[in-house]
Amino acid sequence: MVFDFLQPISTSVEEFVATLSNQTLGKKVVFHTQTDFPVLDNIAIAIFTVNEYRGNNKNNSDFSFDNFRKNFYSLYPGNWNASIVDLGTIEAGASVEDTYFVVKSLVAELIKKGIIPIVVGGSQDVTYPMYRAYDTLDQMVNVVSVDNRFDFSKEDKVASDSYLSKIIVEEPNNLFNFSNIGYQTYFNSQEEIDLIEKLYFEAYRLGEVSNNLSIAEPVFRDADLVSVDMTSVQSSYSGNFKTFNPNGFTGKEICALTRYAGISDKVTSFGIFNFNPNENEVVLTAQMLWYFIEGFCFRSNEYPFGTKESYLKYIVPIEDEELIFYKSNKTERWWIEIPFLTNVNNKLKRNTLLPCTHEDYLAACEQEIPERWWKAQRRNIL
Numbered sequence: 001m002v003f004d005f006l007q008p009i010s011t012s013v014e015e016f017v018a019t020l021s022n023q024t025l026g027k028k029v030v031f032h033t034q035t036d037f038p039v040l041d042n043i044a045i046a047i048f049t050v051n052e053y054r055g056n057n058k059n060n061s062d063f064s065f066d067n068f069r070k071n072f073y074s075l076y077p078g079n080w081n082a083s084i085v086d087l088g089t090i091e092a093g094a095s096v097e098d099t100y101f102v103v104k105s106l107v108a109e110l111i112k113k114g115i116i117p118i119v120v121g122g123s124q125d126v127t128y129p130m131y132r133a134y135d136t137l138d139q140m141v142n143v144v145s146v147d148n149r150f151d152f153s154k155e156d157k158v159a160s161d162s163y164l165s166k167i168i169v170e171e172p173n174n175l176f177n178f179s180n181i182g183y184q185t186y187f188n189s190q191e192e193i194d195l196i197e198k199l200y201f202e203a204y205r206l207g208e209v210s211n212n213l214s215i216a217e218p219v220f221r222d223a224d225l226v227s228v229d230m231t232s233v234q235s236s237y238s239g240n241f242k243t244f245n246p247n248g249f250t251g252k253e254i255c256a257l258t259r260y261a262g263i264s265d266k267v268t269s270f271g272i273f274n275f276n277p278n279e280n281e282v283v284l285t286a287q288m289l290w291y292f293i294e295g296f297c298f299r300s301n302e303y304p305f306g307t308k309e310s311y312l313k314y315i316v317p318i319e320d321e322e323l324i325f326y327k328s329n330k331t332e333r334w335w336i337e338i339p340f341l342t343n344v345n346n347k348l349k350r351n352t353l354l355p356c357t358h359e360d361y362l363a364a365c366e367q368e369i370p371e372r373w374w375k376a377q378r379r380n381i382l
Contacts, residue, residue: 002102002105002106002109003037003087003106003109005090005102005106006032006048006087006088006089006090006106007088007089007090007091008031008032008033008034008037008088009031009032009033009069009086009088009089010064010066011034012066013031013066013069013070013073014031014033014034016069016070016073017031017073020073020074023076024073024074024075024076024077025072025073025074025075025076025077025290026073026074028077028080028084029047029073029084029085029086030043030083030084030085030086031085031086031088032085032086032087032088038085038086038087040085040113040115042083043083043084043085043113043115044082044083044084044115044116044296045082045083045084045085045115045116045118045293045296046084046085046086046087046110046115046116046117046118047084047085047086047087047118047120047289048086048087048088048089048090048106048117048118048119048120049065049068049088049089049090049119049120049121049277050089050090050099050103050119050120050121050122050126051063051065051089051090051091051092051121051122052090052092052093052096052099052103052121052122052123052126053092053122053123054092054096054123055096055122055123055124055125055126055159055160055163056123056159056160056274063121063276063277063278064277064278065089065120065121065277067277067278067282068120068121068277068282068285068286069086071282071283071285071286072282072285072286072289072290075286075287075290077293078294078297079297080293080294080297081297082293082296082297084293087106089121090102090103090106096125099122099126099129100126100128100129100132101129103119103126103129103130103133104129104130104132104133105133107119107129107130107133107269108133108134108135108136108137111133111134111137111268111269112136112137116267116268116269116270116296117130117269117270118269118270118271118272118289118292119269119270119271119272119273120271120272120285120289121272121273121275121277122273123159123160123273123274124145124147124151124160124163124227124229124273124274125159125160125162125163126271126273127143127145127163127167127225127227127271127273128163128166128167130225130227130269130271131143131167131174131175131225133269134174134224134225135172135174139174139224140174140175140176141174141175141176141224141225142176142177142178142179142222142223142224142225142266143167143175143177143178143179143223143224143225143226143227144178144179144180144181144219144220144223144225144226144227144261145164145178145179145180145181145226145227145228145229146180146181146182146226146227146228146229146232146249146254146257147180147181147182147183147227147228147229147231147232148182148183148184148187148206148229148231148232148245148248149161149183149184149187149188149229149231150164150180150183150188150192150193150196150203151163151164151165152164152165152192152195153165160273160274164178168199176379177201177202177222177376177379178199178201178202179201179202179203179204179219179222179223180196180201180202180203180204181204181209181216181219181257182204182205182206182209182232182248182249183203183204183205183206184205184206184247184248185205199379200375200376200378200379201375202219202372202375204216204219206232206247206248206249209249209253209257210249210250210253213253213256213257213260214357215357216257216260217260217333217355217357218333218334218354218355218356218357218372219355220257220260220261220263220264220267221260221264221265221266221303221333221355222264222266222354222355223261223264223266223267224266224267224268224269225267225268225269225270225271226261226264226267226269226270226271227270227271227273228254228257228258228261228270228271228272228273228288229273229274230272230273230274230275230281230284230285231243231245231248231274232248232249232254233245233248233249233250233251233254233284234246234247234248234249234250235248237249237250237251237254237284238251238275238280238281238284239279239280239281239283239284240275240276240279240280240281242276242279251284251287254284254288255287255288255291256291258270258272258288258289258291258292258295259291259292259294259295260295261292261295262291262292262293262294262295262296262297262299263295263296263298263299263300264295264299264303265299265300265301265302265303266303270292272285272288272289300328300330300331302328302330302331302333303353310328310329310330311326311327311328311329311335312326312327312329313325313326314326314327314361316361316364316365318364318367318369319367319369321369323336323337323364323369323370323373324336324337325337325356325360325361325364326353327358327361332358333355334355334356334357334358334360334361335353335354335355335356336353336354336356336360336361336370336372336373337352337353337354338352338353338354338373338376338377338380354372354373354376356370356372356373360372360373
């Protein structure tokens with residue numbers, strides 16, 4: 001049983017939670033303790049930590065997630081109705097592959113139960129087994145990474161800076177789209193940037209997103225798996241001065257992005273990686289997780305469409321095409337329809353409606369084809 005590999009929270013955390021106010025988050029969560037394992041019936045979110053940092057060539061033995069848990073469970077929940085469990089920690093296996101196997105199996109099991117797994121800790125290559133967890137779900141997967149690097153590598157290995165190569169080339173290939181939020185050009189070779197374009201993936205520079213955070217919302221709305229690398233945050237906000245980064249997202253910006261991820265009806269797994277759980281980074285990490293759950297509790301359940309009666313339909317003739325947009329009466333969010341070729345894999349049917357912005361609609365009215373729509377069309381043909 002995959003749950004047997006989970007280590008309970010420490011006695012120190014148990015004792016700390018016992019001293020908290022009844023209004024805090026710690027008193028609203030069911031824990032995997034030394035004596036009890038939580039019942040997973042009617043649970044919406046399952047949090048677990050992963051002590052696997054070998055992808056960053058770091059020794060695992062010095063890390064504890066007690067500081068993270070104490071910070072997170074000291075926070076007060078909003079007007080939330082989501083039932084949450086803390087399943088404890090997956091400790092590093094004898095090999096990295098052993099850890100991957102447990103993460104993959106656990107994430108797959110939780111998703112099948114209709115529970116959103118939140119993976120906290122480890123280097124970002126732990127995203128890879130999260131992606132592989134979708135192998136048994138018979139669907140194409142959209143991965144969104146908040147990161148200042150693309151994490152490609154020509155080397156045949158999985159590490160924190162090369163896991164994406166493995167996702168792209170390894171069978172079974174269930175990746176429909178990869179989107180990067182916040183890359184910094186000087187951290188990425190021109191070859192990597194060209195490859196993103198060649199594969200019709202999406203990438204948004206740090207400055208572009210910082211100037212207008214709302215452009216990231218449709219990207220998250222179309223994601224299945226969201227992976228956040230804490231090195232994408234300015235060191236002055238994250239508290240990470242060992243791997244110093246003078247540029248990156250501010251604390252406010254990264255929390256807004258994780259809220260976008262949470263509010264997306266389509267996101268079914270979420271991870272925060274590459275932080276030191278013994279240092280000051282735990283404070284911001286705890287708040288990021290709070291904002292993800294806040295977003296989750298305010299999901300509008302608009303995707304997939306049950307009926308189109310509550311949407312306004314707009315048809316825009318452009319060149320030899322008719323672009324069909326839908327606007328929700330409930331949230332005023334926009335989608336654009338993607339026509340499919342008849343020989344396209346049936347697993348892609350779920351992608352016939354692509355989230356977009358009001359600006360995309362206005363651009364189409366000016367005879368400009370939205371870039372996201374164009375790239376999605378090209379991916380369908382490949």
